[in-house]
Amino acid sequence: MKSTPVAPEVVLLHGFTGPTEDIVAAVEVISAAASFRHLKTPGGRPMSAAMTNCGALGWVSDARGYRYEPCDPLTGRPWPAMPDVLRSLAQRAAAAAGWPGFDPDACLVNRYVPGARMGAHRDADERDFSQPIVSVTLCAPAVFFWYGARRSGTPLRVRLEPGDVLVWGGAARRGYHGVGPPEGGVRINLTFRKAV
Numbered sequence: 410m411k412s413t414p415v416a417p418e419v420v421l422l423h424g425f426t427g428p429t430e431d432i433v434a435a436v437e438v439i440s441a442a443a444s445f446r447h448l449k450t451p452g453g454r455p456m457s458a459a460m461t462n463c464g465a466l467g468w469v470s471d472a473r474g475y476r477y478e479p480c481d482p483l484t485g486r487p488w489p490a491m492p493d494v495l496r497s498l499a500q501r502a503a504a505a506a507g508w509p510g511f512d513p514d515a516c517l518v519n520r521y522v523p524g525a526r527m528g529a530h531r532d533a534d535e536r537d538f539s540q541p542i543v544s545v546t547l548c549a550p551a552v553f554f555w556y557g558a559r560r561s562g563t564p565l566r567v568r569l570e571p572g573d574v575l576v577w578g579g580a581a582r583r584g585y586h587g588v589g590p591p592e593g594g595v596r597i598n599l600t601f602r603k604a605v
């Protein structure tokens with residue numbers, strides 16, 4: 410398995426997923442129960458990526474801010490359970506990158522149609538920053554932007570192909586990052602976190 414250290418404590422596992430049909434099918438089952446929706450920023454602007462979640466907790470954003478919730482605000486029901494095929498993928502990727510014992514309780518599913526993107530931000534709504542984050546690209550590639558400790562300056566650009574898995578830990582866990590629009594179709598990204 411080829412892997413590239415993008416920056417200290419950032420590991421890109423090329424093609425780590427293997428064939429993605431079962432993973433994409435699991436996402437379809439999740440989104441049938443908890444629809445993709447455009448969350449609003451606390452300032453009231455709809456995000457260009459559509460989102461849903463699986464696992465015990467799901468990440469949400471609205472006028473009250475960013476947080477993790479046990480239930481889907483659209484339905485009032487618990488988020489769909491994290492399928493074993495997804496949990497095991499995240500655990501194997503974290504272990505391969507040097508973080509054994511990763512036990513995610515949240516999986517945010519992002520869907521990017523052509524033109525959709527995610528601006529520079531950092532993931533700061535989780536309790537324990539010693540736990541890594543695992544990100545999986547499906548269906549279409551996109552360029553990922555890595556800024557590091559500050560939001561300013563010229564980011565490092567990394568092209569993420571379907572099947573690629575990125576693992577972030579240590580100091581990189583707090584770094585600023587963003588992603589450009591998908592190239593040639595709809596991109597799905599899974600982001601596994603330990604929220605609590």
Ligand code: MD3
Pocket residue numbers: 517519527531532542544575577581582583584585586587588598600
């Ligand atoms: C680096 N998603 O959901 S994945 C996000 O392509 C998010 O959907 C992007 O950023 C996407 O928050 C980028 C790569 C990623 C995810 C989380 C990180 C990189 C990260 C957390 C800390 C540092």
Ligand code: FE
Pocket residue numbers: 530531532586
């Ligand atoms: Fe992020």
